[in-house]
Amino acid sequence: MKRKQSISVILFLFLFVMSVAGCGSDKREELNRKLEEGEVLLSQEKYDEAVIFFEGLFNAHQDSISIMEKLDYSRVMSASRQHLDEALRLLEEEHYQEVYEALSGVSSIDEKGQLEKDKIFSEIRSVYVDRAEKLSDARLFKTAMKELDEYLAFVTTDFEVEEMKTDILAKSMIPLEPVVEEVKKIIVINPGHQAVQDKEKEPLGPDSTKLKNRVSSGTRGVASGVYEYVLNLQVSLKLRDELVKAGYEVIMTRTTHEVSISNRERAEMANEKGADLFISIHANGSENRNKKGIMTIYPSKENPYVSHLSDEFLKLSTVLHEEMIKASGAESAGVQAMDNMVTLNWSKVPATIVELGYMSNNEEDLLLNTEEYQDKLVVGLVNGINRYLDEKTP
Structure with missing residues (x-):
């Protein structure tokens, strides 16, 4: 009888130990899973989240050296990245001394x-x-x-x-040598038209009895609804900025829409400044909605006012046209001779009218009003100006 009782006790103890061991095994497995979750946060460099995660885990397992090490590592890395972020912010603000101070907190690990x-x-x-x-x-x-x-x-x-x-x-300590200052080339840019047209008349050219309106407001985009005078100024201002970067002196006939400057006055402005080039920026319009492409305009040899400048105007118009087509990929609307353009007829310096494209064509109108395409047109204009002046220089 006693032997049977002993066996029962031993069996009970064995089952109890096994039960406890199994429970401990489950807890270890759960802890390992938690540690793996924490490792994922560390691998994703989510150090702030890892600190919170391991703090919670450590509170439940304060005897775990592994958790304590992970928590310490997370805290160090979290602080390190906070210092790095602060340094990058200060760098943007050009506070360089403070950048160095912030970077001192980036951990060596x-x-x-x-x-x-x-x-x-x-x-x-x-x-x-x-x-x-x-x-x-x-x-x-x-x-x-x-x-x-x-x-x-x-x-x-x-x-x-x-x-x-x-x-x-x-x-x-080296003595300063005399420096001969290079004279900058002067480019006058004329953003065509203005907000309010002026129907008063002015001569088509010097000594002309033919008259034209002093200035009009131009055409309007059929798809964009943008007025031509607005587009002209947008592109002209971009052209001005790029030419200044290239070392030119640039004079604008207008920089706002609310002006009253006639076409003759714009040409005379270029003449008075002794400009090397006078470039008028316009956009085209046509009843034929299929027309598109870049056009440049010059006076013909039969022009009664500036026929002696026709060849030079043609050369400038051709070079700009070629470079703009190359830079933008636009279609060509040609290099056209026209003798009814006041800005050309009154100009005493090399001049051209650049028609950027047709605002009467839905596709081209929308394209003309994108920053990317305007930038391409400006690149072509700058390249053309550089090329013309380089080829003209003896």
């Missing part, structure tokens, strides 16, 4: 953060070096040295920048 840190250091260095070089070229040596000193205050050492300082100092 954050490999990606360290790579970004090196890129930022390199970018800041380039900014200071470029500034110093430009200032030195302008013979502003003291200001150039200050730029480099400011940079060197951020870093422990930079031998190349130290050598650059030495070179600038030596350059500052």
Whole structure:
């Protein structure tokens, strides 16, 4: 009897131990699954979420060294990336000293953060070096040295920048040679038309008895609803900016729509300024809705006012037309001779009228009113102006 009782007790204890062991095994499996979830957050670099996740897990398993290590790692990486984000924000604002301070918080175990840190250091260095070089070229040596000193205050050492300082100092001691200032070419851009037309009359050309309206408001896009005078100014302002970048002096006949400047007055403005080129920007219209393409206009050899300039006007018109077609991929509406254009008939300098396209054609009208296509047209115009002046220069 006693033997049977002993066996029963042993069996009970065995089953109890197995039950406890099984329960422990389930808990370990659950913990491992949780750890895998946390690893996913770390692999996705969601460090802020990982901190919250592992904090909750650690509160439930405070005896787990693995969880504690993951939590510590998540906290370090979260802080590191916060410092990196702050540095990038300050970099945009050009607060370089504060950038360096923020980057000091990027952890050494954050490999990606360290790579970004090196890129930022390199970018800041380039900014200071470029500034110093430009200032030195302008013979502003003291200001150039200050730029480099400011940079060197951020870093422990930079031998190349130290050598650059030495070179600038030596350059500052070289006497200044007389510099002959290059005279900039003058381009007068005439954005065709204006908001309110002026029906008063002016002569078609010098000594002409034929009269035309002083200025009109132009055509209007059949699909876009945009007025021609608005499109003309948009493209002209873009052309102005690009020509200034290219080193030209640019004069605009108008920069707003609310003006009253006749076509003759616009041509005379170019004459008075001694312009190298006078370019009028327009857009076309036609009752034939199928017409499209770029056109340039010049006076013919039979023109009673500027026939002696016909060849030069034709050359300019042809070069601009070719370069605009090449840059935009537009169709050609030709290089046309017309003798009833006041801006050409009163011009004493090389001039042309550029018709960007047909606003009476649905497809081309919409295209003309896109930034991308306008930029292409401007590229063609700049290329044409450069080419014409290069070929004209002896």
